[in-house]
Amino acid sequence: MESSRRELIKTTTLALGGLVVGFYVPEKGSSPAWAQGAVPKAPPAPNAFIRIASDESITIFINKLEMGQGVNTSMAQLIAEELECDWQKIQSVSAPVDPVYNHTMMGIQMTGGSTSLASSWEQHRLLGANMREMLRQAAAEVWKVPLDSCQAQKGTIVHTQKGQLTYGQLAEAASRMPLPTRESITLKAAAAYQVIGQSKARVDAADKVNGKAIFGLDVKLPGMLHAIVLHPPFAGAHIKSVDDKKAKATAGVIDVVRMKDRVAVLAKNTFAAIKGRDALAVTWDKKGTDASSSSFLAAFQKAAKGDAPIAETRGLGEKPLLKAKRTIEAEYVLPFLAHAAMEPLNVTINFDGKTCEMWSGHQMPGIDTMRAAQILGIDPSAVTAHTTYVGGSFGRRASKDCDYVAVAAELAKLVKKPLKVTWTREDDMRGGYYRPMALHRVRVGLKDKNLLAWDHRVVCQSIMKGTPFEAMMIKGGIEEAAVEGIAHTPYAFENFRCTQNLVDTPMTTLWWRSVGNTHTAYVMETMIDELAHAFEQDPFVLRRQLLAASPRHLAVLDLLEERSGWKTRDKSGPHAFGVALHQSFGSVVGHVVMVSIVDKMPRVHKVWSAVHCGQVVNPEQAKTQVEGSIVFGLSAALYQEIAVEKGRVQTGNFDTYPVMRIDEMPVVDVAFVASTDAPSGLGEPAVPPIAPAVANAYFALSKKRLRTLPFSKSIQV
């Protein structure tokens, strides 16, 4: 441990009367908070992540955003497994911004890509093990006995003659022990797990059922003003004139602030600010643009007819299509989608002209810090970002250009008072960064019961273009995120080609829970079903043939077939069954759905899910991720579309962007393939296969293929 670090810990310890040890204090200046881009050396000092206090409480600093996926619990379980502590003493808090908290794969402090457990799997178990070893060393020193004679047991170190010392009693001394070497640590084998694999109750559950959990929107600062911002009505709109007389005369309004292409109303409460904004008379330089849902479709269809770079070719590519006896050709259209998290976007910010503090559900807190600093014209070390609970994200809070933080910082720079900048639901929906619209054209050539060739064109808007990720994520004109799940599909197609066009629109795009897999899996899995029907083959059998070299997929198919009773399913009633399977974020998920038709639309009654995601850390919580993904994917498939006319997003609230409600909730049965492999993702991988499973069941009932999403658009026209 470097001396300055040790000095800081000592100071902290003394300041708190020796009660607290191992509270890592981010060192501004020497250890810059904005230093992003470095993968941390494993293992970092455990005191950055674990604080043991004299009252035996153990605080875990979680370096991922708790957005519902359960990291505050599951990541603490990884540490607790090796720490040998009393689980009941654990509490989790969000980590501050510091390079020590950088993602072990991505090199920035961030949450995403369903990687929280995968990327922390070794690091967090090592953190727990290191802390345990330092506590053992401390006890050995106190007792003056050999280290080997000191055992860690449920929050204490015990010795057969000397008795026991609690972690709280040893914490101060432990902080002065040397960090164990990696070689000296042997992590537990799976058979010895006592915490991993247990359905521990969520550590945040109590505060989330009594209203005490503080979300970004709940932060209150002394003297804080409430800001509602009039955002540009469409991309590229500039303000021509502002008449704010009525807004300023609105009761409760304190000021109206002209920003670049925005107008902010500051008031004593949110409602007064909303009313003030409604009273603004703003004229824009143009009334609208030609951009619309139909113009996007025309542009995508045009692109699909032209040349395109190749993402993958196998065998003879598309050429054998010429020899096909039968060709299936299909065009699919999938719309722009909003994240529509329950908590609308917001940032609370206090900039006094020199330093800035901000509070929000930061998914990339280091990047948010840099962006705020850049706008405020101050050094990033003068910005402190606090990460609060967040009412969902689904990708939106990992804004690639920190859009909503930027708006708050721009306003804070002008106002220099504590502010809460709230987006209304309509602001959130219309100022969205969307899952890109996608158009797929698929041509599949058959001869008897053979698949001759598969030619797949994806037309999509880029997510990565113009971002720092462009160089990494777009290669040879191919954006991996737009073709993932099609290019390099595990299906063993002998002759295959995947091509891709990236088409620009004025819409802003972003990763949306499972990213490209949201559209690629839909097309792939409904086409596989179509193929099974063409071959008059069971869809499980066809998938097994095509996935013979993919053991994880086969294991999921076996489990799914067994759990769902697929072979003995009742085909006589008003129900039909559908299946789909997809791999994403390292995990394979299959769903079988039982569907009937109610008011023309598919109604899902039951879902059986089989999942291979390696070691399951918290089974009950893992199930919640699958259940939630089903609701998320199904809501989009059934109902959701961001509609655009004259450049303006028409969709504004949950009346025009419906979300599945409890009366539509199917019974969900989730099973995991038993595995002790390192965990792979689970926040996203159950989303992609749900919509195609339902579409396949709907076909069994109606003999109609749903090629335009949402289903309501295909069915109700």
Place this chain on the structure above:
Amino acid sequence: MNLTINGKTMTVDIEGDTPLLWALRDELGLTGTKFGCGKALCGACTVHIDGQPVRSCSVPISAAVGKQISTIEGLNDPTSAAVQKAWVENHVPQCGYCQSGQIMSAVALLREKKQPTDSDIDAAMSGNICRCGTYQRIKAAIKQAAGSLT
């Protein structure tokens, strides 16, 4: 204007057309009641007025004067405790943002119907959206709470 919230009289000095939601959150520090849509579409802002579940985003404070208002912070009876316990034990909350509203709707249901059927639950709870998709567990938790109260 005086409001009776969780049994206490509280005074707010704001316009009478201000929705109760914003009085609770911005003026009175009762942030357990959440803003989700502002149009009574999502249920995140559900509170009880004279025992009935209502969307506080769509009730002006002038209409709430003289009535008994209860928020998530004021829950303290056996029904509420049973619901909150069942919520934790069934791993209901994920992000948790909608759960105050869900719980207020569930408590109102159980006070009305001791043993709600599936369709009672659907009817009482379908005004509350959850983007994390916790519905299956909400149903199970309501049934568990109902069972524990008999």
